[in-house]
Amino acid sequence: MFPQSCKDLKYDYRSLPSTxxxxxxYNEAWSTLLRTVHSVLETSPNLLLREVVLVDDYSDRAHxxxxxxxxxxxxxxxxxxxxxxxxxxxxxxxxxxxxxxxDVLTFLDCHCECHEGWLEPLLHRIKEKxxxxxxxxxxxxxxxxxxxxxxxxxxxxGGFDWRLVFTWHPVPEYEQKHRHSPIDVIRxxxxxxxxxxxxxxxxxxxxxxxxxxxxxxxxxxEFSFRIWQCGGSLEIHPCSHVGHVFPKKAPYSRGKALxxxxxxxxxxxxxxxxxYYHRNPHARLEAFGDVTDRRKxxxxxRCKDFKWYLENIYPDIHVPEDRPGMFGMLKNxxxxxxxxxxxxxxxxxxxxxxxxxxxxxxxxQNQFFEYSSERSEIRYNTREPAGCAAGDAVSxxxxxxxxxxxxxxVPQDQKFVLREVRGKGTMHPKW
Ligand code: LR7
Ligand code: MN
Numbered sequence: 054m055f056p057q058s059c060k061d062l063k064y065d066y067r068s069l070p071s072t073x074x075x076x077x078x079y080n081e082a083w084s085t086l087l088r089t090v091h092s093v094l095e096t097s098p099n100l101l102l103r104e105v106v107l108v109d110d111y112s113d114r115a116h117x118x119x120x121x122x123x124x125x126x127x128x129x130x131x132x133x134x135x136x137x138x139x140x141x142x143x144x145x146x147x148x149x150x151x152x153x154x155x156d157v158l159t160f161l162d163c164h165c166e167c168h169e170g171w172l173e174p175l176l177h178r179i180k181e182k183x184x185x186x187x188x189x190x191x192x193x194x195x196x197x198x199x200x201x202x203x204x205x206x207x208x209x210x211g212g213f214d215w216r217l218v219f220t221w222h223p224v225p226e227y228e229q230k231h232r233h234s235p236i237d238v239i240r241x242x243x244x245x246x247x248x249x250x251x252x253x254x255x256x257x258x259x260x261x262x263x264x265x266x267x268x269x270x271x272x273x274x275e276f277s278f279r280i281w282q283c284g285g286s287l288e289i290h291p292c293s294h295v296g297h298v299f300p301k302k303a304p305y306s307r308g309k310a311l312x313x314x315x316x317x318x319x320x321x322x323x324x325x326x327x328x329y330y331h332r333n334p335h336a337r338l339e340a341f342g343d344v345t346d347r348r349k350x351x352x353x354x355r356c357k358d359f360k361w362y363l364e365n366i367y368p369d370i371h372v373p374e375d376r377p378g379m380f381g382m383l384k385n386x387x388x389x390x391x392x393x394x395x396x397x398x399x400x401x402x403x404x405x406x407x408x409x410x411x412x413x414x415x416x417x418q419n420q421f422f423e424y425s426s427e428r429s430e431i432r433y434n435t436r437e438p439a440g441c442a443a444g445d446a447v448s449x450x451x452x453x454x455x456x457x458x459x460x461x462x463v464p465q466d467q468k469f470v471l472r473e474v475r476g477k478g479t480m481h482p483k484w
């Protein structure tokens with residue numbers, strides 16, 4: 054789980070920047086919250102840890118009122134600040150950051166466990182490169198037994214799909230080559246969002262967070278795009294590990310996530326935001342508030358455009374063509390109220406089921422297909438790794454297989470030839 058050589062690293066604490074650990078919480082359980090706090094206190098070198106700042110985002114559970122205050126009053130270095138109304142995680146974190154005294158801000162979710170030696174590599178990297186935003190490897194804590202399961206696989210990097218959903222990927226070959234040793238940082242196009250360290254000065258230079266974002270969601274991609282486009286670097290340190298509980302259900306509703314994603318798209322994605330809107334027709338109608346200031350920030354910092362980001366930071370992402378008429382619902386010509394519809398077996402497994410015909414609903418999702426004229430593929434939805442429609446001469450139905458990688462040849466049974474037929478002056482695709 055750790056590169057062996059992580060253990061040989063020695064740090065001169067006096068030369069490293071200090072940090073404040075900021076933990077925002079809303080209605081968190083007692084044990085998970087305190088487990089986070091104690092693990093920070095027990096695993097962070099005294100010289101490096103300025104304080105733990107707990108931010109209560111207007112919770113209403115009784116144990117988070119006086120009992121929490123009493124409990125932490127006996128803990129050195131732990132401060133508690135309370136929001137006066139529900140702020141959402143972005144503004145709650147910023148409230149914590151505003152009273153933090155350390156050189157570096159280290160953000161954690163409120164249900165984590167820091168692993169011995171987690172902090173030093175993050176701070177060391179930021180000292181070496183102040184414009185680096187550094188994440189630990191995220192280990193898994195079982196949501197049911199709360200056992201620390203670790204992370205048996207190699208660290209993964211963050212990506213996203215065109216619905217603006219965060220995704221994990223193995224470290225690509227170009228990045229493996231770029232690194233000189235297994236303990237070098239791994240550059241990542243995006244971050245999961247909750248666990249990272251950033252120089253306080255650099256965080257302010259970059260415009261902290263988009264305070265127009267409510268509750269949950271979207272801020273992680275927004276921040277990731279901004280870091281890269283505005284000259285910083287987003288990295289994962291393989292020697293720093295922190296566990297996180299992925300609960301079955303959050304203790305709050307996440308209704309505002311769509312507007313947050315739209316804000317991110319509107320400010321950072323240029324014309325590529327259309328790819329997002331095509332896959333989320335609802336998003337176009339979402340009231341997302343005012344982003345003038347965020348666009349101004351982008352100009353002031355002379356940030357690069359999204360095309361540069363895709364080509365240089367996330368070259369592995371498939372950029373759909375989205376030619377007019379060649380994406381979205383795939384209608385049956387005979388029964389035009391019926392569309393291709395695909396329901397994958399489950400979240401982790403895309404392939405295996407048959408594509409069926411179902412009443413067209415126009416909501417994207419399971420009825421979203423896109424045609425790639427370059428490769429003659431009918432790609433399903435937008436997940437990574439993507440699914441491609443496949444048929445053969447014998448069957449009367451289509452299934453979904455994994456799409457081949459960009460440099461691999463497309464098998465015959467995944468190729469679909471497009472014939473365009475002329476009618477009433479417009480072009481109609483025929484599949
Ligand atoms: O209104 C709120 N106010 C809050 O203070 C809502 C949430 N919060 C707090 C909450 O108590 C928690 O400490 O904010 C933190 C994050 O909320 P979670 O734990 O419900 O989020 P998550 O772990 O499901 O979601 C991930 O994506 C989010 C997008 O907005 C945030 O960036 C989370 O920090 C992020 N978590 C991680 O990156 C941990 C690893 C997960 C993975 C993969
Ligand atoms: Mn979390």
